[in-house]
Amino acid sequence: MSGQKRPKTTVEECLYLDIGWLYRRGMLTPPNISTISWSYTIFEQENRSAGSISIFALETALNLSYVVTNPDVAEKREYSINVPIVYVPCNYGGVRPYFTCPDCHRRVLKLYKPPSHVKFSCRHCWDLTYRSCQDSGDDHARARARTERACLKLGIKDYRNCENAYYKAYALDRPKGMHKKTFERLHRAVFEAANREEEAYRQVLYAFAKRMERRNRKVRKMLGWKDSSVS
């Protein structure tokens, strides 16, 4: 074994659907039909189309229709899937929608389609990471502080952890007097910071597990135990 790990796919490489974004634009209300297009930037200047998707709002689901081109054979195939949506009541009235991940049935805010895949699933199912984490090897404490700061700007004072921050930000109504654009920007900042923090935390756990493994090996060696037969 070489010990070389294949780099994970990053969320930035994927096409994604954000349920909060769709909800705010009325795209979940039946019988709404909308089309969303993605574009990507090459060398930070040229915008190219990265695909589009038709969204049909049903009572408790979204129907996603899209075409994926297989670059190997230049063949286009059409896909149509229904993604269930659940509406969860808010503390102060109203509801918040969530996707149900088609694969793990987790309640999620975003679904992703990595390049060269045809399905939309949640971040956990695809085991996605963030480019920013790969680049900087984000330190957990710093990531946590960043989330906390982003939360404060949005008025979330009782920050506990990134998961909690994520959902709190999502369930928050726009404060009176705050501009819609500002609100969306602050929202995005919390989501991004919370995601990065979660990834940084995963790295901490991974490093810890590695350390424990090494220590166990050392102890076994000291005791003269064979590596494989200890149970």
Ligand SMILES: [Zn+2]
């Ligand atoms: Zn999933």
